[in-house]
Amino acid sequence: MRKAWFHVLGWATLVLSSASVSAADQPTPPAHAHHWSYAGANGPGHWGSLDDADVACGKGEQQSPIDLDSRTAKTGKSGKFHINYQPGAVTLLNNGHTVEAEVGDAADTVTFEGASYRLAQFHFHAPSEHSIDGKHFPLEIHFVNKDAEGHITVVGVLVRAGAENKNLAAVFNALPAHETPAGEHADKPAQVDLAAVLPSEHKAFVYNGSLTTPPCTEGVHWIVLAQPVEMSRAQIGNFAKIFHDNHRPLQKINGRQIDSETY
Template sequence: MQINKRGLLFTVIVLTAVAGCGNNSNPSHKAEVAKEASVPVSAHQTHWSYEGDTSPEHWAELDQLFTACSTGTAQSPVNIVHDKVKEDESLSPVSVEYSPSPVSIMNNGHTIQVTLNNKNNKLTIEGKTYQLQQFHFHLPSEHEVDGKHAEMELHLVHKSEDGSLAVLGVLIHSGSENITLNMLWSVLPAEESADEIVIDGAFDPAGLLPADLHSFRYQGSLTTPPCTEGVQWIVLENPVTWSAEQIGKFAAIFPHDNRPVQPLGSREIGSDD
C-alpha cells in the first residue's frame, strides 16, 4: 500500500451541499471560504478540539481568525424542526454523479477524512455544478432533527469553479452493515498523521448515500474553526445505516467530534419535497 504525503487538512463540515456560497456573490469571499475548506494545519497553528479549554465554546477565544465562531449569525450545524421547514417548489432536486474513484484516507486529529484524487464526482443543484473534494465523519451527528442526534453524520464537501462550497450531509443510524464502507474501514488509521494512505483500487462514494436524495437546505457555515459563513448546506432527509461494529470502529478513535447546534436566528430551512 502506497503512502502519499500531503499537508494535514482542516475538516469542513458540511453536513451535507447546494447552490453558491450563500447569498454572498463576492468572488473574493467565495475564494476565502474555499481556501479555508482545505487549508494546511501548518498555516493555522492554533490548536482546537472538542473537549476542555479548546472545545467549541472556547474556539473564538483561541485565535482572532476564529471570531465568527461566536459572533457569526449564520452558523452551523442547526436543529432541523420538521414543523418549521418550508417546502420550496423553486428548489431543484439534488443531482449526484459519483463513480468509482481513486481516494486516500487520513486521520487529521479531528476526524477521518477521505480525499478524492480525481474530478469525476459531481453534484448539481439549481443549475450549478460542484466537484467533490473530500468527505469526513462526525460522532454523534452535528445536525439534529427535531432535537435528536443521529449516531453519526457524513459530510461530503464540494466546490464549484468560482470557489463556492456546498456540503452534502448524510445522517447515519445504527442498523444493517454498509458493505461499501468496508473498503475504507479495513485500513482505518487510528493515529493522527500528516500522511494520507492511498487506497488500493477505486472507491465509489455513491455507496454511502441513500437512494432517496430529498433534502433540507439552508445557508450556514463551516462547523470547524474558523467557522466562516457563506456555506450552502444540503442535509438529506433520509438516513443511511451502518452496523454497530462499523460505528464502533470510528467511536474507538473519535468518541466525540461534533460541534453543538447553533441558533437558527432569522434563517429558514427549505425542503425540496
C-alpha cells in the same frame, strides 16, 4: 586559577551557543495548527476567541450545525440541486480532528442553483452534528464540494445503527488510528461507490450555514439528506475508538429559512 576560570567561561559559552543553534534549528510551528479541540479550554465554546481568523465561530449569525425541524421546513421546488457521484478510489488520512477521505475524481460533482461544485473530500463526525426534530444520530458524513472560486456546498448524510454498510466497508476497515504525518496518506487507496452510499430517498433539508470547524466560515450551502443510511455498530464503533466525540453542538437558527427539497 586564572587559567581554570577561562576554561569554565569557555565551556559555558560553548553550551549557550549550542543551545541557541539547537533552538534556531527547530521548525516553527505552523500558524493555526491544532490549537482547537472538541473539549476543554480549546473546545467549541471557545473557538471564537482562540484566533482572530476564527471570530465567526463566536459571533457569526449563520452558524452550523442546527436542528432541522421538519414541521416548519418550507417546501421548496424540486431540481434546485443534483448530486452526481461515481465509484472511485479515495485516500485516507487522520488530520487530528477526524478521518478524511480525499477524492480525486473530477466527475464527482454537485450542481446547486446552476453552479457546479466538485467533491474534494468527505469526513465523519460522531455523534451527528445536525439533528432532525431534535434527534441526533450516532454518526454523520460530510461530503465537501467546492466550485472554481472556492465556494462550498456540503452534503450531509446521517447514519443510524443497523446493517453493515458494504459500500463503506473498504473505508471503515482501513481507518487510520493515528494522525497522518504531513504529505502522507493511507498505503492503499480505498474503492468506494459514492453514489451507492447516498440514501435511496431523495429528500433533503437545505439551508445557508457555515463550516462546523474553525474558522467557521459562513456562506456555505448545506444539503442534509433526510433519510439516514445504516452502518453496523461495529463500523460505528471503529470510528468512535479513534474519535469518540468530534461534533460541534447545535447553533442558533437566527430566523434562517430551512427548505425541504427533493432531488
